[in-house]
Amino acid sequence: MNTSNNSKFPLVVIVGGGFGGLQVAKQLKDKPVDVLMLDKHNYHTFQPLLYQVAMGSLESESIAFSLRKNFASQKNFRFRIAEVTRVDAENNIVETTIGNIAYDYLVIATGSTTNFFGNKDIEHYAMPMKSIPEALNLRYSILQNIEEALLKVGKAERDPYLTFVLVGAGPTGVELAGSLAELRNHVLTKDYPELKKEDMKVYLVDFLPKVLGPFSDQASNAARTFLTNMGVEVLTGVKVESYDGEEIKFEGGKSIRTKNVIWSAGVMGVVPEGFDKEVIERGNRIKVDSIGRVAGFNNVFAIGDVAAMITDETPKGHPGVAQVAIQMGQHVAKNIIHIINGEQTSPFKYNDKGSLATIGRNKAVADLGKVKFQGFFAWLVWMFVHLISLLGGRNKVIVFINWVSSYVTYNGGTRLIIRKFEREGLTENHHLPNTVD
Amino acid sequence: MNTSNNSKFPLVVIVGGGFGGLQVAKQLKDKPVDVLMLDKHNYHTFQPLLYQVAMGSLESESIAFSLRKNFASQKNFRFRIAEVTRVDAENNIVETTIGNIAYDYLVIATGSTTNFFGNKDIEHYAMPMKSIPEALNLRYSILQNIEEALLKVGKAERDPYLTFVLVGAGPTGVELAGSLAELRNHVLTKDYPELKKEDMKVYLVDFLPKVLGPFSDQASNAARTFLTNMGVEVLTGVKVESYDGEEIKFEGGKSIRTKNVIWSAGVMGVVPEGFDKEVIERGNRIKVDSIGRVAGFNNVFAIGDVAAMITDETPKGHPGVAQVAIQMGQHVAKNIIHIINGEQTSPFKYNDKGSLATIGRNKAVADLGKVKFQGFFAWLVWMFVHLISLLGGRNKVIVFINWVSSYVTYNGGTRLIIRKFEREGLTENHHLPNTVD
Numbered sequence: 001m002n003t004s005n006n007s008k009f010p011l012v013v014i015v016g017g018g019f020g021g022l023q024v025a026k027q028l029k030d031k032p033v034d035v036l037m038l039d040k041h042n043y044h045t046f047q048p049l050l051y052q053v054a055m056g057s058l059e060s061e062s063i064a065f066s067l068r069k070n071f072a073s074q075k076n077f078r079f080r081i082a083e084v085t086r087v088d089a090e091n092n093i094v095e096t097t098i099g100n101i102a103y104d105y106l107v108i109a110t111g112s113t114t115n116f117f118g119n120k121d122i123e124h125y126a127m128p129m130k131s132i133p134e135a136l137n138l139r140y141s142i143l144q145n146i147e148e149a150l151l152k153v154g155k156a157e158r159d160p161y162l163t164f165v166l167v168g169a170g171p172t173g174v175e176l177a178g179s180l181a182e183l184r185n186h187v188l189t190k191d192y193p194e195l196k197k198e199d200m201k202v203y204l205v206d207f208l209p210k211v212l213g214p215f216s217d218q219a220s221n222a223a224r225t226f227l228t229n230m231g232v233e234v235l236t237g238v239k240v241e242s243y244d245g246e247e248i249k250f251e252g253g254k255s256i257r258t259k260n261v262i263w264s265a266g267v268m269g270v271v272p273e274g275f276d277k278e279v280i281e282r283g284n285r286i287k288v289d290s291i292g293r294v295a296g297f298n299n300v301f302a303i304g305d306v307a308a309m310i311t312d313e314t315p316k317g318h319p320g321v322a323q324v325a326i327q328m329g330q331h332v333a334k335n336i337i338h339i340i341n342g343e344q345t346s347p348f349k350y351n352d353k354g355s356l357a358t359i360g361r362n363k364a365v366a367d368l369g370k371v372k373f374q375g376f377f378a379w380l381v382w383m384f385v386h387l388i389s390l391l392g393g394r395n396k397v398i399v400f401i402n403w404v405s406s407y408v409t410y411n412g413g414t415r416l417i418i419r420k421f422e423r424e425g426l427t428e429n430h431h432l433p434n435t436v437d
Numbered sequence: 438m439n440t441s442n443n444s445k446f447p448l449v450v451i452v453g454g455g456f457g458g459l460q461v462a463k464q465l466k467d468k469p470v471d472v473l474m475l476d477k478h479n480y481h482t483f484q485p486l487l488y489q490v491a492m493g494s495l496e497s498e499s500i501a502f503s504l505r506k507n508f509a510s511q512k513n514f515r516f517r518i519a520e521v522t523r524v525d526a527e528n529n530i531v532e533t534t535i536g537n538i539a540y541d542y543l544v545i546a547t548g549s550t551t552n553f554f555g556n557k558d559i560e561h562y563a564m565p566m567k568s569i570p571e572a573l574n575l576r577y578s579i580l581q582n583i584e585e586a587l588l589k590v591g592k593a594e595r596d597p598y599l600t601f602v603l604v605g606a607g608p609t610g611v612e613l614a615g616s617l618a619e620l621r622n623h624v625l626t627k628d629y630p631e632l633k634k635e636d637m638k639v640y641l642v643d644f645l646p647k648v649l650g651p652f653s654d655q656a657s658n659a660a661r662t663f664l665t666n667m668g669v670e671v672l673t674g675v676k677v678e679s680y681d682g683e684e685i686k687f688e689g690g691k692s693i694r695t696k697n698v699i700w701s702a703g704v705m706g707v708v709p710e711g712f713d714k715e716v717i718e719r720g721n722r723i724k725v726d727s728i729g730r731v732a733g734f735n736n737v738f739a740i741g742d743v744a745a746m747i748t749d750e751t752p753k754g755h756p757g758v759a760q761v762a763i764q765m766g767q768h769v770a771k772n773i774i775h776i777i778n779g780e781q782t783s784p785f786k787y788n789d790k791g792s793l794a795t796i797g798r799n800k801a802v803a804d805l806g807k808v809k810f811q812g813f814f815a816w817l818v819w820m821f822v823h824l825i826s827l828l829g830g831r832n833k834v835i836v837f838i839n840w841v842s843s844y845v846t847y848n849g850g851t852r853l854i855i856r857k858f859e860r861e862g863l864t865e866n867h868h869l870p871n872t873v874d
Binding site: 041042043059060061062064065066068069072075078080081098099132133136143144147150151190191192193194393394397398401402405411412414415416417418419 | 478479480496497498499501502503505506509512515517518535536569570573580581584587588627628629630631830831834835838839842848851852853854855856
């Protein structure tokens with residue numbers, strides 16, 4: 001490919017424009033390096049609000065931001081739409097869908113994708129939600145199934161289309177369950193006068209005994225109470241056995257007939273080919289040392305969801321959250337500059353600022369260190385933090401207006417089926433260029 | 438299908454939720470009829486702003502509005518996502534993708550689609566822009582081709598990707614040409630620092646001797662001057678001969694090498710099967726009488742772009758503009774009520790409020806009856822008229838913010854490639870349910 005690098009500065013190639021990759025590039029501004037970012041999309045996705053895109057409350061472009069536009073003023077930054085198919089670290093080359101690229105330093109920031117734990121049926125029939133195309137597929141699938149329900153005669157035939165089973169009670173599952181409950185409670189009978197509130201059912205399932213596993217018990221209990229009061233059936237300590245597109249079966253014999261299974265029960269790293277099995281840790285993550293470097297190489301780094309920084313303090317690595325990616329990205333960029341300048345590198349220390357999750361209108365939970373609170377104030381904090389974290393002033397204003405409009409009307413969002421969803425090409429393929437997204 | 442009609446009121450089936458269909462349904466509110474609207478999308482499209490979606494200046498959902506939400510408070514209104522495959526007017530039945538539906542009154546409001554005048558090559562390789570999925574395809578195609586240009590070495594290989602040929606100098610062609618010129622003049626070198634302004638070329642082609650054919654000479658000349666000053670090459674009196682995806686050839690021997698041909702040179706009505714050839718007029722429109730009724734039937738009507746109301750005063754029918762569809766829709770609804778009440782129907786009279794077209798920043802033309810003006814004030818009028826015509830307060834606010842942001846920054850819009858565009862399934866298929874949109 002034509003990414004001719006005529007400058008005498010070393011070239012840092014960043015693979016992925018997520019929370020981590022973004023920070024690496026930003027930190028390298030005005031430094032004596034050239035930066036080339038590769039991403040299969042030309043935008044950064046603000047993943048924490050993906051579920052609102054899936055629910056039709058926000059437009060996809062309100063939570064996405066052009067990577068080119070974001071770095072338009074950074075002179076040493078270039079961008080290409082490309083997927084990395086293989087890393088040839090021996091020869092300092094990444095093989096991509098637009099050709100081979102020689103790097104001086106490489107940062108793998110490819111993030112994670114949905115983990116179906118090898119169950120092909122579930123992968124085929126359940127809906128994932130880790131990218132904007134997937135969130136849109138989910139939206140269209142939900143809306144199409146409600147439309148389909150209107151065409152069915154009789155409760156037995158209709159019920160599966162209006163039954164929603166969310167597997168995985170982490171923040172994503174909880175947020176989706178809350179939103180679906182609000183859809184049922186406030187919108188369903190307005191948009192579909194043929195239906196009754198009771199026709200729609202929302203289940204939240206997790207194999208752990210609590211919702212919001214990594215949160216405090218206080219937050220977890222509050223979230224469960226909020227959900228239950230909104231009409232969500234919370235099933236914890238329940239393991240999914242199978243799903244065939246018609247019926248989801250759980251260990252122990254219980255089952256639910258549903259056309260809508262949404263899977264947020266786990267993630268795994270998106271690792272390009274070319275790495276030895278020895279450096280791949282649990283969750284398909286690349287093992288890095290305390291400065292963020294992949295074992296065996298001086299100039300290859302991994303950050304965020306795709307990295308497992310195994311140290312004495314973090315024997316399992318860090319949690320797969322935006323804050324880890326952001327802080328690791330900043331830190332690794334600094335270490336790269338240290339290495340170039342012949343200075344001492346420093347180990348990464350994660351500064352955990354706490355966790356937030358929202359359940360719905362006026363309802364959220366916040367674990368901020370020792371300060372824990374739930375309800376209206378947590379919800380305000382949640383909104384504030386997410387609004388200021390969004391890239392772009394226009395996006396901030398538009399998301400804010402959408403939220404105000406939804407809050408006032410109880411009937412936000414547009415719920416449009418712009419493109420018909422079909423099951424082919426459901427998940428994003430991470431190694432071929434010509435996929436559905 | 439289950440659209441059981443237990444009421445004793447006659448059922449009016451409206452096919453299409455465009456400008457015309459919307460008005461029919463609205464006028465029938467609180468009248469002694471049941472209304473069933475069918476559309477293949479669950480939203481109304483505000484077509485006059487489609488070009489801004491194609492250019493990435495507006496999000497698709499800002500110019501679309503949920504049909505269900507719009508009629509949520511109208512008790513006699515029901516909606517189904519469906520395509521009409523055939524009209525069996527002898528038996529008062531429409532055959533649809535969700536089953537057969539018996540009607541008492543039928544209003545065909547299916548609008549128009551791009552007319553390629555039978556040229557299969559052009560249909561395959563040129564981009565149309567008559568629906569939101571098509572506008573998004575166009576956006577992705579433009580952005581992908583600019584990305585592709587970055588990968589090409591040498592001017593000869595690169596130029597076709599950065600050359601844009603707009604065929605058809607009606608309002609759509611003029612608006613797209615102006616927007617592309619602004620993209621080149623204000624955005625190109627910011628987003629793609631590897632490129633120079635001069636690398637991108639925009640041509641506007643029409644076989645008529647003037648741009649904006651139906652407008653006054655004053656408006657037409659002003660538009661041409663605006664475009665030329667912005668760097669658009671305007672080629673009038675030029676007829677397209679062929680396009681093979683690489684080179685567009687014109688009668689007389691001239692040709693342009695380009696990967697981007699955008700076709701807005703004509704439209705034709707979208708007519709369901711089942712109508713006799715005798716009632717199909719030029720432009721594939723259904724011939725209707727002065728009250729809007731299809732010849733030979735007492736209870737079948739057609740309105741808007743798909744209707745050709747041939748009378749002594751309008752020997753060619755009416756122009757294919759939103760105002761005609763809106764006024765015809767209102768009028769036909771009233772005539773249906775007259776017929777039901779046994780009252781006298783009245784002939785349709787079009788009240789031409791005038792024409793507006795925008796070319797770009799501070800530049801528009803207005804022909805309002807005898808009042809004709811161009812420039813900044815026309816541009817303000819254009820924005821005002823389009824903003825108040827948009828459905829939904831949220832949409833109005835969001836479009837307004839986008840416009841203000843674009844005006845202030847010279848760099849509006851997000852230009853995201855949410856889904857990769859591929860040539861398969863380029864145009865919307867009007868008779869099969871499982872197409873790409």
